[in-house]
Amino acid sequence: MPRLILTLLTALSMTALAEDRIPIIFDTDFVMPPHDDSMALMLALQSPEFEILGVTTVAGNESLERATSDVLRMLEIANQAEIPVHVGADMPLVHAKSDFAVRKYGKWYSDETPPMPPGGYAKKQAEDESAVSFIVRTVMADPGEVTIVAIGPLTNIAQAIRAEPEFAASVKQLIIMGGAIALLPDGAGNITPNAEFNFWVDPEAAYVTLRSGIPIELSPLNVSRKSALTLDWYKKMVAVDNPLTALLVETLGKRFDQEPDRSWLMYDQIAVASLIDASLVTTEPLYVDVNIDHGISYGVSVGGREIWPGAEGASKMNVQYDLDWPRFIDMFIDRIQRPVP
Ligand SMILES: [Ca+2]
Numbered sequence: 143m144p145r146l147i148l149t150l151l152t153a154l155s156m157t158a159l160a161e162d163r164i165p166i167i168f169d170t171d172f173v174m175p176p177h178d179d180s181m182a183l184m185l186a187l188q189s190p191e192f193e194i195l196g197v198t199t200v201a202g203n204e205s206l207e208r209a210t211s212d213v214l215r216m217l218e219i220a221n222q223a224e225i226p227v228h229v230g231a232d233m234p235l236v237h238a239k240s241d242f243a244v245r246k247y248g249k250w251y252s253d254e255t256p257p258m259p260p261g262g263y264a265k266k267q268a269e270d271e272s273a274v275s276f277i278v279r280t281v282m283a284d285p286g287e288v289t290i291v292a293i294g295p296l297t298n299i300a301q302a303i304r305a306e307p308e309f310a311a312s313v314k315q316l317i318i319m320g321g322a323i324a325l326l327p328d329g330a331g332n333i334t335p336n337a338e339f340n341f342w343v344d345p346e347a348a349y350v351t352l353r354s355g356i357p358i359e360l361s362p363l364n365v366s367r368k369s370a371l372t373l374d375w376y377k378k379m380v381a382v383d384n385p386l387t388a389l390l391v392e393t394l395g396k397r398f399d400q401e402p403d404r405s406w407l408m409y410d411q412i413a414v415a416s417l418i419d420a421s422l423v424t425t426e427p428l429y430v431d432v433n434i435d436h437g438i439s440y441g442v443s444v445g446g447r448e449i450w451p452g453a454e455g456a457s458k459m460n461v462q463y464d465l466d467w468p469r470f471i472d473m474f475i476d477r478i479q480r481p482v483p
Contacts, residue, residue, distance in 0.1 A: 171202025171294030
């Protein structure tokens with residue numbers, strides 16, 4: 143084949159690949175490994191299916207400052223420091239700090255200085271533009287094209303919905319790690335008896351987001367509970383040396399040093415993986431709504447096959463409840479082990 147034609151064909155196929163990539167905004171209560179957000183971002187960074195338009199941070203697992211500090215450093219470690227980071231909400235919309243919150247998991251209310259991430263604080267800086275401004279501007283610039291991966295409390299997303307009336311109708315898809323659905327197997331909560339952590343931290347934001355009309359794929363605790371990261375899988379994961387597996391050895395490795403027989407759930411990683419290959423998860427379309435009464439069920443998500451009294455206005459969404467674990471973890475390991483750019 144003449145060299146010119148070959149060059150043209152190569153250029154065309156590269157253009158096609160670039161156009162096929164899924165443009166995503168990655169909204170996260172990020173913390174370095176062994177936290178799930180960081181492993182989910184590693185998976186996204188290492189997957190050519192995605193074009194990561196930006197990372198937006200939110201208070202959740204830890205404070206907003208910690209989320210921002212850690213994700214800036216993560217992007218340096220992954221050698222993708224060109225991806226912009228935009229700082230989001232430092233508190234939920236309504237939910238106030240309580241004695242219960244302080245006793246339980248998570249430090250979304252914390253004002254402590256973030257600890258030094260592995261390798262030191264990042265040189266990379268966050269952008270001046272706020273997360274909400276970035277999310278709205280990016281989605282409205284290309285209506286119907288941008289997917290949002292939301293794997294923390296939904297504060298930024300709810301604020302974006304409220305900031306721009308056309309926003310919800312302009313998002314292509316929202317994949318959310320959050321909630322727990324009692325109608326389906328393994329649907330108990332993990333922060334209160336029935337509430338999942340992300341939804342419980344900002345129930346009002348979850349309520350606004352789930353009712354917004356954005357096409358939603360929900361990745362609740364039900365599907366997370368089909369995962370089991372054991373020492374054996376960890377060893378396979380870190381068998382190839384690159385900057386990401388080195389970070390996992392330094393961080394996730396400590397967890398297995400302390401508790402070698404324990405297995406760990408994967409959460410946000412499943413949400414990202416399901417965007418790459420939807421056949422990894424089994425879903426059922428359900429109406430899902432969130433309780434915002436400040437009582438014993440605050441932040442509880444409820445899923446139903448039909449609308450029930452009180453849920454008028456709830457939207458139907460794809461709810462993940464089962465996982466092909468061997469295929470998922472094989473894919474995760476394959477992606478993490480690929481050469482870092
Ligand atoms: Ca998260």
